Amino acid sequence: MPDSSAPSSVITVRVVYLARLRDAFASDGESLAVRGDAPTVGAAIAALRARGGAWADELAPGRAVRYAVNHEVAPAEASLRNGDELALLPPVTGG
Amino acid sequence: MPDSSAPSSVITVRVVYLARLRDAFASDGESLAVRGDAPTVGAAIAALRARGGAWADELAPGRAVRYAVNHEVAPAEASLRNGDELALLPPVTGG
Amino acid sequence: MPVRVQTADFDAGREIAALRSGDPRVGAVASFIGTVRDVNEASPVSAMTLEHYPGMTEKALATIVAEARARFDILDALVIHRVGDLRPTDQIVLVAVTSAHRGDAFDACRFIMDYLKTRAPFWKKERTADGTRWVDARASDETAAAQWERDR
Amino acid sequence: MPVRVQTADFDAGREIAALRSGDPRVGAVASFIGTVRDVNEASPVSAMTLEHYPGMTEKALATIVAEARARFDILDALVIHRVGDLRPTDQIVLVAVTSAHRGDAFDACRFIMDYLKTRAPFWKKERTADGTRWVDARASDETAAAQWERDR
Numbered sequence: 373m374p375d376s377s378a379p380s381s382v383i384t385v386r387v388v389y390l391a392r393l394r395d396a397f398a399s400d401g402e403s404l405a406v407r408g409d410a411p412t413v414g415a416a417i418a419a420l421r422a423r424g425g426a427w428a429d430e431l432a433p434g435r436a437v438r439y440a441v442n443h444e445v446a447p448a449e450a451s452l453r454n455g456d457e458l459a460l461l462p463p464v465t466g467g
Numbered sequence: 468m469p470d471s472s473a474p475s476s477v478i479t480v481r482v483v484y485l486a487r488l489r490d491a492f493a494s495d496g497e498s499l500a501v502r503g504d505a506p507t508v509g510a511a512i513a514a515l516r517a518r519g520g521a522w523a524d525e526l527a528p529g530r531a532v533r534y535a536v537n538h539e540v541a542p543a544e545a546s547l548r549n550g551d552e553l554a555l556l557p558p559v560t561g562g
Numbered sequence: 563m564p565v566r567v568q569t570a571d572f573d574a575g576r577e578i579a580a581l582r583s584g585d586p587r588v589g590a591v592a593s594f595i596g597t598v599r600d601v602n603e604a605s606p607v608s609a610m611t612l613e614h615y616p617g618m619t620e621k622a623l624a625t626i627v628a629e630a631r632a633r634f635d636i637l638d639a640l641v642i643h644r645v646g647d648l649r650p651t652d653q654i655v656l657v658a659v660t661s662a663h664r665g666d667a668f669d670a671c672r673f674i675m676d677y678l679k680t681r682a683p684f685w686k687k688e689r690t691a692d693g694t695r696w697v698d699a700r701a702s703d704e705t706a707a708a709q710w711e712r713d714r
Numbered sequence: 715m716p717v718r719v720q721t722a723d724f725d726a727g728r729e730i731a732a733l734r735s736g737d738p739r740v741g742a743v744a745s746f747i748g749t750v751r752d753v754n755e756a757s758p759v760s761a762m763t764l765e766h767y768p769g770m771t772e773k774a775l776a777t778i779v780a781e782a783r784a785r786f787d788i789l790d791a792l793v794i795h796r797v798g799d800l801r802p803t804d805q806i807v808l809v810a811v812t813s814a815h816r817g818d819a820f821d822a823c824r825f826i827m828d829y830l831k832t833r834a835p836f837w838k839k840e841r842t843a844d845g846t847r848w849v850d851a852r853a854s855d856e857t858a859a860a861q862w863e864r865d866r
Contacts, residue, residue, distance in 0.1 A: 390615055391685035392696040436699070440683070443618035459615060459683075463699030466612065466643060466684020467596050467655050467675060467816075485767050486837035487848040531851070535835070538770035554767060554835075558851030561764065561795060561836020562664075562748050562807050562827060575727010578747070586752035586802040592823075593745050595730070599814060600738035650738040662751060664827055665858070671744075672820050706817070 382407050383454040385416060392462045393437070396426045406452055413439045414448035416458055436463045477502050478549040480511060487557045488532070491521045501547055508534045509543035511553055531558045564639055565623040567614060569646040574656050581640050582660045588637055592667035593658040594675050600650035602697065605690045610697075612645045612654065615683035619643075626677040633714075634670040636661045641674060643684065673710055680707040716791055717775040719766060721798040726808050733792050734812045740789055744819035745810040746827050752802035754849065757842045762849075764797045764806065767835035771795075778829040785866075786822040788813045793826060795836065825862055832859040 388401040406416045417439070421431040431437060439446050440459040452458065483496040501511045512534070516526040526532060534541050535554040547553065574595055582588045600607055627639050637660040644654055657674045661667035686697040726747055734740045752759055779791050789812040796806055809826045813819040838849040 388615070390683065391613055391687070395696075440615070440618055443615075443621050445681070459618065461615070461683055462685065462696070464680065464683055465686045465697040465699055466614070466682050467679040483767070485835065486765055486839070490848075535767070535770055538767075538773050540833070554770065556767070556835055557837065557848070559832065559835055560838045560849040560851055561766070561834050562831040573727060574730060575725060578726060582747075582749065582803075584803065586750075588749050588803070589751040591747040591749065593747075594816065594820070595734075595743040595745075596816070597734065597740050597743065598738075599741040651734075651736065651740070664746065664748070664824075665854075668746070668820070668824050668827075672816075675816055675820075702817075 381409055381411075383411055383452060383456075385452050385455070386457045387416070387420070388457060388459040390459060390461055393430055393460050396430050404458075411452045412448065413441065413446055413450045413452060413458060416452060417448065417460075431460075437461065438463075476504055476506075478506055478547060478551075480547050480550070481552045482511070482515070483552060483554040485554060485556055488525055488555050491525050499553075506547045507543065508536065508541055508545045508547060508553060511547060512543065512555075526555075532556065533558075564627050564641065565620055566642045567616075567619050567623075567645060568642065569644060571644070571653055572642045572656055574653070574658075577640060577642065577656060578658050581638055581658050585637060585660065587662055588660045590661045590664040590667040591658060592661075592664070592671035593656065594671055595653055596655040596675075598648050598650045598652045598654060602688060605688075605692070607650065607688045607690055609647060609649050609689040611647050611687045611689075611694075612643075613685045613687065614643075614645050618683050622682045623678065626674055626681060629677070630659070630670040630674050633673065634659075634661070634666040635663075636666050636670045639670060639674065641678065643678070643682070645684070676703070676706040676710060679703040716779050716793065717772055718794045719768075719771050719775075719797060720794065721796060723796070723805060724794045724808055726805070726810075729792060729794065729808060730810050733790055733810050737789060737812065739814055740812045742813045742816040742819040743810060744813075744816070744823035745808065746823055747805055748807040748827075750800050750802045750804045750806060754840060757840075757844070759802065759840045759842055761799060761801050761841040763799050763839045763841075763846075764795075765837045765839065766795075766797050770835050774834045775830065778826055778833060781829070782811070782822040782826050785825065786811075786813070786818040787815075788818050788822045791822060791826065793830065795830070795834070797836070828855070828858040828862060831855040 387404045394400050438461045482499045489495050533556045623641050640658045642656045659667045659670040792810045794808045811819045811822040
């Protein structure tokens with residue numbers, strides 16, 4: 373039986389794990405479904421964090437992780453659209 | 468007949484003219500006698516300036532000329548000794 | 563191309579010569595080469611692997627170079643950054659900048675390095691006697707980059 | 715020898731490579747090349763002659779390098795300065811500095827150039843359409859050198 377409220381939309385984004393995070397999650401990325409009418413980077417991160425374990429540890433508030441959407445640094449408030457690539461970047465150490 | 472005061476000593480220094488000053492004086496250097504019991508760079512410069520003409524112009528107070536004694540930058544108050552090399556350096560423009 | 567990411571080594575002298583080649587407006591070329599040290603945070607390092615985020619890396623470096631061009635009076639700039647396996651004394655990065663005068667060349671070269679260190683998606687994994695470890699970011703690098711924001 | 719004055723051109727890439735060669739403590743190499751521009755103070759320049767004061771020049775440069783070593787945490791430094799007849803695009807000067815970290819390498823390289831510009835006995839005579847002229851010292855060079863005194 374359908375819910376009486378408007379159905380929440382779902383988008384799928386490609387999540388990319390880099391460097392230390394790839395090791396910690398034993399994964400270089402995945403497809404992630406993000407629910408909500410105005411999905412944001414923060415919503416995607418919250419969904420990952422809710423898995424517990426390494427996800428909760430590495431993505432705990434205050435951990436130094438930056439986000440990039442489609443190869444540009446983006447804040448947690450940034451919107452996500454279906455098909456976007458969301459990368460999780462540990463502090464960079466090149467040069 | 469000897470003067471009643473002590474005889475003033477005389478030293479000889481090698482004066483080197485560089486760059487613009489060599490052109491202005493049409494000379495790359497000369498031997499210069501400097502008189503006085505405690506001869507200084509300033510005394511040598513005053514003797515040159517007293518020649519007038521280009522000497523007075525180029526060595527007028529306020530003109531940007533630096534001095535080097537035996538290859539080290541020295542102030543007008545620096546002492547001179549017999550045989551010293553005194554160079555007159557216009558503002559440098561290397562690099 | 564002002565930005566290159568590559569596994570191959572580079573000939574810094576040739577790259578610098580090519581950057582200024584034939585341009586008689588150039589009076590100053592400032593450059594920086596980063597190399598692998600055999601020690602980091604007091605531990606001997608025998609090798610390292612440089613990882614990056616393909617697709618974002620070139621874009622991030624190009625943005626940094628464009629920002630340097632906007633802030634400083636420079637004629638040209640080049641960034642080459644290596645990725646993959648490297649050993650002590652190996653070259654990691656080259657930044658070279660040409661300008662009419664040295665002040666802008668030095669400033670732009672340092673600016674690009676400071677921003678590269680904190681904004682370009684590269685990560686170093688070091689091999690030491692205790693195994694491999696991801697290199698920690700240095701607070702001093704953030705401080706250096708933040709200085710440019712203050713000086714803006 | 716960390717200081718050279720010569721009429722011959724130099725191979726900047728080879729000099730930089732030799733300076734850091736084999737030293738795994740080096741993590742940063744900052745370098746600067748000064749080149750002849752075809753214009754100065756809005757006049758076209760077709761050639762120049764660089765004159766120096768033999769005997770004092772090497773001593774003055776060595777003093778500047780020693781002062782850089784005392785002020786900054788560097789591993790090695792090199793200065794090559796050409797004299798004689800030069801044309802636009804020719805190399806004039808190379809300063810290269812190695813250090814564990816980039817901050818000291820950049821600082822020392824810039825310090826050496828700023829002091830060289832105001833304290834080393836070199837003079838440029840330019841050939842323009844109107845004849846030859848001794849280049850005037852730039853007030854900005856004195857300002858740059860004075861900044862280091864203030865920052866001491």
